[in-house]
Amino acid sequence: xxxxxxxxxxxxxxxxxxxxxxxxxxxxxxxxxxxxxxxxxxxxxxxxxxxxxxxxxxxxxxxxxxxxxxxxxxxxxxxxxxxxxxxxxxxxxxxxxxxxxxxxxxxxxxxxxxxxxxxxxxxxxxxxxxxxxxxxxxxxxxxxxxxxxxxxxxxxxxxxxxxxxxxxxxxxxxxxxxxxxxxxxxxxxxxxxxxxxxxxxxxxxxxxxxxxxxxxxxxxxxxxxxxxxxxxxxxxxxxxxxxxxxxxxxxxxxxxxxxxxxxxxxxxxxxxxxxxxxxxxxxxxxxxxxx
Numbered sequence: 001x002x003x004x005x006x007x008x009x010x011x012x013x014x015x016x017x018x019x020x021x022x023x024x025x026x027x028x029x030x031x032x033x034x035x036x037x038x039x040x041x042x043x044x045x046x047x048x049x050x051x052x053x054x055x056x057x058x059x060x061x062x063x064x065x066x067x068x069x070x071x072x073x074x075x076x077x078x079x080x081x082x083x084x085x086x087x088x089x090x091x092x093x094x095x096x097x098x099x100x101x102x103x104x105x106x107x108x109x110x111x112x113x114x115x116x117x118x119x120x121x122x123x124x125x126x127x128x129x130x131x132x133x134x135x136x137x138x139x140x141x142x143x144x145x146x147x148x149x150x151x152x153x154x155x156x157x158x159x160x161x162x163x164x165x166x167x168x169x170x171x172x173x174x175x176x177x178x179x180x181x182x183x184x185x186x187x188x189x190x191x192x193x194x195x196x197x198x199x200x201x202x203x204x205x206x207x208x209x210x211x212x213x214x215x216x217x218x219x220x221x222x223x224x225x226x227x228x229x230x231x232x233x234x235x236x237x238x239x240x241x242x243x244x245x246x247x248x249x250x251x252x253x254x255x256x257x258x259x260x261x262x263x264x265x266x267x268x269x270x271x272x273x274x275x276x277x278x279x280x281x282x283x284x285x286x287x288x289x290x291x
Contacts, residue, residue, distance in 0.1 A: 117164045121172065124160065128153035142175050144182040148189045158199045166219045173203070173223050177230040187237035194251060200231045201255050201279070208275040208282075232286045239291070249284075256280045 125140050126132055130149045133140050148154070157176075161169055179186045190196045207216060207224045216224050238245030256276040263272030 117160075117168050121157075121160065121164065121168050124153055124156050125175070128157070142178040142182070146179060146186075147183055148179060148186045151189065151193065154190070154193060154196060158195065161199075161203075166223075170219045170222050170226075173226045173230065177226045177233075180230050180233045184237060184241070187234055188241075191234055191238055191242070191248065197231070197234065197248065197251055198255055200227050200234075201252065203227050204231070204279055204283075205259065205275060208279045209271065212271060212275070228283065228286060231283060232290050235283075235287045236290055239287075252280060252283065 122133070122139065128148060128150050129140065129146050131140055131146065157172060161172060164172075180190065204224065204227050207220055210216065210220065235245075235248055238248040242248075256279070259276040260273045263269040263276070266272050
């Protein structure tokens with residue numbers, strides 16, 4: 001009727017679409033129906049720890065380990081040791097830093113019989129320099145612009161040296177020497193790896209032992225010369241560009257002392273002790289002449 005006050009909601013309700021009653025019903029929460037959980041099976045009296053009886057019924061190993069770990073304070077040392085063995089992570093959960101070295105040992109240990117050493121070395125050299133050969137299947141030519149771009153490749157080369165042939169060893173030491181001689185930045189990269197200095201010292205130490213009996217000729221002589229010059233270039237760079245370059249010589253003296261101590265367990269300790277002493281003297285004289 002005119003004169004009557006309309007309701008406040010009329011202006012909204014009059015504009016709302018008409019929805020059938022069956023459309024207003026909400027769908028069921030799950031097509032499987034509502035589930036009822038009996039908490040009496042999973043919890044004891046208030047204030048107590050939860051029980052894992054339901055998990056035990058499902059033969060869950062996690063539930064057993066959880067119960068065992070929660071009662072370690074009341075178990076014997078034998079049970080504690082058993083729990084530690086069962087909960088120790090397997091190899092697949094070890095950190096990459098701990099497994100990379102072992103995996104490299106296993107991988108490179110069989111490469112000599114399964115892969116051509118020359119092809120493998122060429123591949124690692126490409127990885128080291130991020131450089132490809134001029135022709136397919138050809139060798140990489142080292143020049144003054146080449147730079148070491150992968151430290152991981154250096155670790156692979158040091159491991160490959162132990163399992164490859166003498167020809168590849170000579171080529172490896174020669175090309176490492178060319179990298180050190182041609183680009184000072186490569187000296188800085190290699191000096192950052194203390195293992196590389198010990199790698200060169202171990203190579204020279206083995207040939208120093210040979211010099212007591214025979215004169216070096218051919219490939220051994222070439223490796224001895226190039227490794228000596230590579231080490232000399234590294235020491236010169238350390239003294240001229242690093243305020244703490246003297247520590248590189250300390251590393252060499254520490255290495256020699258370790259060799260002398262290890263020589264006590266060899267059949268001819270005097271020979272091995274003299275080899276370490278003569279090698280340090282040889283390298284020291286080369287550095288003095290080079291400076």
